[in-house]
Amino acid sequence: MIRGFGLAAWLLVAVATPAAAEQTRIDNLSAVDLFALADRARAAGETDVAVTCYDALARDPDAQVRAEARFRKGMMFADAGRWREAATAFRALLDEQPKAPRVRLELARALAAMGDEGGARRQVRQAQAAGLPAEVAQSVGRFDRALRSRKRWGGTFELALAPDSNINRATQARVLDTIIAPLTLSDDARARSGTGAHLAGQAFARIGLGGDLALVPRLAGQANVYRDHAFDDLSGSALVGLEWLHGRERLSASAGRTRRWYGGRVYADTDTVTIDWLHGLGRTSQLVVTASASDARYARNDLQDGRLFDLGLSYERALSARGGFSAALSATRQTARDPGYATAAGGLTLTGWREAGHTTLFASAGIRRTEADAALFLFGARRQEWLTSARIGGTFRGLAVHGFAPYARLVVERNASTVKLYDYRRVATEFGITRAF
Template structure:
């Protein structure tokens, strides 16, 4: 009787307990749980070098145990041996959807992604796996993979597209009347809060070829656009940068020329050029520290009184807590100087974030953030120096179970509330973004 047929008959009798698969890489929480007989038989066939028959056994077994981690893991390992890295990645992702804490599976997913050339996602998987309780030699191997990724990765890109309902697309106040020079004025319809549903596109890319030992050229840019019916509140922002990056072990230094152009309501709004210095440091395989200092010369197309300079500093950190979760933080300070002191301002920024892969393929990211703006001089129409406080919270949910051509569904909810000592600048805003983004 062929072994596939024999296994199929035995499968009809269900599972059995045993220790033959107690060290299964897919098994992370219960080393005594029951293992399908097909997985044990396939393991023995693989040990004997009969991969073809082992695959046949596992594929037939999946018809009865479609959600079994051991069967999926062995099929992934067979796909690795056959250099079918995309198929292997699919099997390993399937297991992680059911068990995000499966460290060995995350390691194999990282290896499959590395072999397929998806270095960015591979690095992410390795860094999360590094936070697990692993032997010293395994950690050393992860570090070697991360070093190789650091050397080989020369192109990054991101893209997301979403339908974007918005309760306040023009960030306008809810009030009907405002006092200017002590006199009451009614807000025009254009100045009042507008709601709408837009289309959002957010994409970026960077090419970093080697130009010398420990030196690369960074050439990149980004495009952000929201498109609303009528076009009056459409917003487009294009940013580019170029310059060298120097690598010294775990330390990276970049000096970049930057440029940007913004269109609002499909009309030119402002543009500028600048210089940016970036420093990135990896104190450990689980930690990334980044800081940037940029100075820009800004010109406005219609309102020359807004022309001037903008200097900004931003610091951020990321840390992998566990194989399925991480934390991050950001601090920032920017100083904008314009031709009018009442429009010049200083903005302070701080925020934190928490990321976690949940069961069922759901990934959650929550990011609360606070911004405080202080203007340099009195606004004559209101008789005070403007003071703004903005609270913003972002909740992003991604479903890793549904993947098509490397893209996955994503839902983002953003709540913004700004309070100003000048009522005209206070507002509340709720945004929803439902679309797809590149999976990492």
Template sequence: MHSVKVACTLAFLLLSMAAPLDAQEARSRPSSDSQVNNARTLIDGGNFGEALSILRPLAPEDLEDEEQVGVLFLFGLAALGAGQDPETPESERKEYVDEAIGAFHRILVVRPELVRVRLELARAFYIKGDDRLSRRNFERVLAGDPHPTVAANIRRFLAIIRQRRRWSGYFGATLAPDTNINTSSDEQVIYIDALGAVRQFTLDDPQESRSGLGVALWGGGEYEHPLRSNVRLRAGGSISRTEYEGREFDQMSLSAHLGPRWLLGDRTEISLVGSASRSWSGGEPQSHALGGRLEVARLLSRKLLVRTQVSYHEREYDEATHLNGPRSSISLRGLWQATPTLRFDASAGLNREQTETARERNEGQSLGLGASIDLPRGFTVGVNGELRWTEYEGNWSPFTSPGESRSDRTQSLSFSLYNRGFTVKGFSPKLVVTREMRESNAQLHDYRRTRGELQFVRQL
């Protein structure tokens, strides 16, 4: 009940300053229907049950004009109010809040730019206790440059969400067709420098690219135990598995981590965790790793979040022992919620693999850019691109000229599409298509592949 009381108090503050959000927001305008106006008066007076009895039969199936949007918005407000009303039986509260979430979501499917509606959806998720979806929508409201008082109260909600966070989890599943699951080159001829003369050889049995339909599953969870008001102990783990027909290209990994997280004010988090992992390939044990990572997240403004991660792990292989050695990496990522409907992200990374065999030691760099936008009628479109450069230390002859090391450049471009209005158990199917190409000065090491994924994005 304490969280409900807090939500009610903050809700009053939010609603008292909601009008300045946007001139085109859904508002309590007078309607041509006297019943709607009567329901509005009841809502203003806190008589949510009576308002619902009027609005429920009036709730429109389609949202083709502003008045229909307004009626459904009032219905959502009445349902949310009923869910918070102390006189509402506890057994009915969740049902009312779910009705409110459904109404606000339907409006945002066709009118994703309506910040006031998104504010109410964020508050409804908060009351339900779904902090992840609540935080996501509150942050998008902040990107709409709301009135300073509204923004301040939203930050109070976000602070409470962060303080009460204990358990968190995720899971996913996807179908993954791939035109080149073995990342094979299409070259059939190799040139070898033999005693100063370049000779041409045709491969008797060139490795052909293999296509396949894979199934990928992944998930994880974490618990945060409070040590002090601003210090938590994180403990969590994850699992992922990808399977294709047969076992040759199956992959599986397990990981676990443990360590403290420091909450420095409302804008900064720092974590230092130890981590361990185990991987399998083709159904057989492949490698294990032990190390740690430092994570820092800083909210630079209402719209811009920056994350950085530094990691170091010692990895040992069960059979390919020449690949044993430390792996280190550093990455930087920026997330810019430009508007409530438009988001950009950029990333840069450095990594190094110090294997026992000089030939396999390498350093890599990467750059990535992406964007996604919510469009009317429920469609969300995304595009992401990445470039990776990898330089190897050792001699890669005969695949390269004598004494020459290997150098790769890999580029990938992906497009995604889903409709927020089509959900299955609260999830929207998302189609992702990725084209990846690697160019290498080492013969037989460049490839092209096209991958498809059917993912699921949580909406409700």
């Protein structure tokens, strides 16, 4: 019996007919009976009826009944190409049984079909870290192929309320010493707190060119908007690239332009060329190498105009079915017309994540060193600084509605600089929703 509904358990199930749909009361159904009813409805194309049955079974006290119901529901949606609903069902099952490798691989397949290749690969690595039975291990090649047969279009979206102690990442000092005379900063030039709306998203298309090669145009944007629009920070990017994917290797090259607006005015235009290489390292880890070259033009200060060269190296490893970690090294060289704005920087970021029930938790810590080529004229000191940061947060899938999952993040930053103009502290939070489509 489905004990979660008591001895007088009942369901109202809509049975569709060519003429109409009538409400039928079904009493005292066993789990076996309800599974059989769901299977018949699924075979007849009555998806809503099958979902009603599976949702009822997902509330049964027996964990195995709940798991089977969620798995069948996920497979039904996957067979229909309804990948978001499939991923939601598989994720709910894994929240209770994180060491179910077959389910994790099916979730990887759904994420790949949604265009979330990074999430799909992470699920595969976590499944392999937990250990795959021989009969399941043989299926991994099939999931690798699923990762290569990408969705033709997709993207991500998030919206958040973002209280911030320092929305302009500015110094708290009122007076700065200069080689000419003390400089008194206006209120707008000093650290300002505020609560804004944070919006970020991206969309892409994938156009097959034959074999393992594809053309991938991409649009991305983000905005931090405040009541005082003098601090609004918006950016938008348009890129197009070629992507080659074979086995565990992915090589992509892209080019495009990014425009940033600050306070309602154009701040900078940046033209960028990027090369990314992803290389699988065994069953549970991967290496990502990124290199880019950019030409930046600043609308408000052409002394900052110059080129940027970035190199990044990231290692990611799944430690178990529930979590893993990543380590990322980065190096940046920025040239400028005024050597006081030219800098060299390098940093290290460590991140860990863990699935705890219906929540995915993460924590990261980073450190970055920046040094300028020369002193800025007014300050007489060469810019040298350490930026340290820490982030913690979580995505709460148990509260998801129609695929939108709420999340919360906390960020703490401290930039200790020899030039007081760049010296700041910041604490920020985000409470929002996120979705992949």
